Amino acid sequence: MYALVVALLCLTAAPAQAHPHAWIDLRVSVIFNDQGQVTALRQSWLIDPFYSLVLIEEMAEEAEGDTMEAKMADIGQRMITNLGPYDYFTEIHHGDDRIRGATVSDHGLDRNGGRLELRFTLNLESPLDPAAAPLSYAVFDPGYFIEILHDEASAVALEGASERCSLRIEQPRPDPALVARAAALDANQTAEPGLGRHFTERAKVQCEPSS
Numbered sequence: 001m002y003a004l005v006v007a008l009l010c011l012t013a014a015p016a017q018a019h020p021h022a023w024i025d026l027r028v029s030v031i032f033n034d035q036g037q038v039t040a041l042r043q044s045w046l047i048d049p050f051y052s053l054v055l056i057e058e059m060a061e062e063a064e065g066d067t068m069e070a071k072m073a074d075i076g077q078r079m080i081t082n083l084g085p086y087d088y089f090t091e092i093h094h095g096d097d098r099i100r101g102a103t104v105s106d107h108g109l110d111r112n113g114g115r116l117e118l119r120f121t122l123n124l125e126s127p128l129d130p131a132a133a134p135l136s137y138a139v140f141d142p143g144y145f146i147e148i149l150h151d152e153a154s155a156v157a158l159e160g161a162s163e164r165c166s167l168r169i170e171q172p173r174p175d176p177a178l179v180a181r182a183a184a185l186d187a188n189q190t191a192e193p194g195l196g197r198h199f200t201e202r203a204k205v206q207c208e209p210s211s
Contacts, residue, residue, distance in 0.1 A: 095133030
């Protein structure tokens with residue numbers, strides 16, 4: 001069972017179908033400090049209506065708490081805890097260097113128009129300067145059980161950035177053979193390690209050096 005499926009407490013079996021089986025609309029705010037360095041990625045994961053409904057129904061039986069708010073807090077905490085060993089499904093690079101060691105704060109789970117929304121801030125261990133080297137990130141389920149794509153309506157914000165900074169989202173271009181393999185996997189099959197990496201969008205932040 002993939003980490004995010006466990007994290008979402010998807011206890012009912014999905015019908016057999018091609019990967020992916022669930023979808024998340026992603027929103028990200030790249031947080032800058034006063035020195036023009038990136039310190040955090042504030043993320044919002046809006047879960048698709050079907051899996052939101054499954055989770056809401058399961059909360060009544062599985063989650064701890066006397067109220068729906070308490071149950072949602074319990075589920076949200078479990079999601080964050082289970083995603084931790086997988087770097088919260090977020091791969092960050094500064095130039096050619098893979099950045100690890102980020103920690104989570106300000107997390108919560110809410111209902112948003114009939115869908116569940118997981119929110120959290122991913123704090124970098126050390127600030128990164130996107131003028132020295134581009135900063136890029138990708139958010140994806142390694143097993144591609146869940147497809148995570150930027151929300152077209154409100155994808156990424158550069159919070160506190162100067163006008164010298166820009167953002168580009170690179171679309172995935174998976175090999176047709178990988179697409180065929182993903183399409184052949186049903187809900188009960190395990191995908192090859194790292195399959196989701198080939199289907200993810202990558203966001204790149206770069207700032208021009210100050211004169």
